Amino acid sequence: MHANGAQEESPELNRIRELREILAYGLESGIGVGHSLGITLASVEKGRTVYTLTPSPATANAISTVHGGVLATLMDTAMGSAIFTELADGVLYTTLELKVNFIRPVKLDGDQLSCEGRTINIGRRTALAEARVVDPAGKLIAHGTSTCMLMRPADAA
Numbered sequence: 725m726h727a728n729g730a731q732e733e734s735p736e737l738n739r740i741r742e743l744r745e746i747l748a749y750g751l752e753s754g755i756g757v758g759h760s761l762g763i764t765l766a767s768v769e770k771g772r773t774v775y776t777l778t779p780s781p782a783t784a785n786a787i788s789t790v791h792g793g794v795l796a797t798l799m800d801t802a803m804g805s806a807i808f809t810e811l812a813d814g815v816l817y818t819t820l821e822l823k824v825n826f827i828r829p830v831k832l833d834g835d836q837l838s839c840e841g842r843t844i845n846i847g848r849r850t851a852l853a854e855a856r857v858v859d860p861a862g863k864l865i866a867h868g869t870s871t872c873m874l875m876r877p878a879d880a881a
Contacts (some may be wrong), residue, residue, distance in 0.1 A: 736770045739809050743768060757797055765805075771843040773805040778836045790830040790837075795857055799824060799868040802841025803853035807872050810846045817851060817872040824868040835860045849874055 747765050750756035757763045761782055766774040777783070777790075777798050785791035800822055807817055830837065837857055844852040851872045857865040 736809060738813065739811060740768050740770070743773075743805055743808055757801060761794055761797065763798055763801055766838065768805065768809060770809050771806055773802050773809070773841045775802045775805075775839045775841070776836050777839070779830055779832045779834045781832065784832055788832055790832065790834075792824070792826055795826065795830070795837075795866050796822060796824045796868065798837070798839045798857060799841065799855035799866065800870060802839045802855045803868070803870040804841075804872060806841040806843050806853050807846065807851045807870075810843055810851075811874065812876075814877040816875045818875070819870055820850070820873045821871040822868065823870075824866055826866050827864050830859070830865055837865060844869075847874070 744765070747756075747758055751758050751764075753759075758765075761777065762780055763775050763777050766776050768774075775798060777794070779790050783790045783794045800819060804817065804819060811817065837859060839855055839857045841853055841855040844854055851874055853870045853872070855868045855870070857867075859865055
């Protein structure tokens with residue numbers, strides 16, 4: 725508790741609140757992938773996030789399906805956010821490697837997709853996560869993994 729009687733926020737709840745604020749700011753300000761592609765946060769908890777994407781003309785490739793890069797962006801967002809929820813205050817991350825397996829195409833008039841990102845391991849210098857994109861029937865659309873580099877405040881000195 726703080727001196728004024730307010731409850732102190734745990735580090736993980738602080739990161740979850742911070743993530744929600746960052747995403748809300750992007751949507752309100754018209755910046756970021758949430759705004760431009762329609763990627764939205766559905767749920768967040770320590771080590772796990774779920775984002776959604778509704779196919780639209782903004783997500784199209786030349787053959788009128790959802791562009792693989794959009795699906796990779798969706799997965800990168802979910803995995804990075806899941807990692808973010810487990811980092812201490814002041815620790816930053818960036819994607820070092822992103823591997824994606826595309827299983828089936830998605831039509832532009834298709835239903836909303838869901839992408840779950842989960843952490844696999846949070847180390848001192850790197851973090852690992854995985855993601856799955858599914859359609860409303862639960863059919864797997866894509867699977868991916870990510871390695872992120874962690875940058876601690878002491879590393880900047």
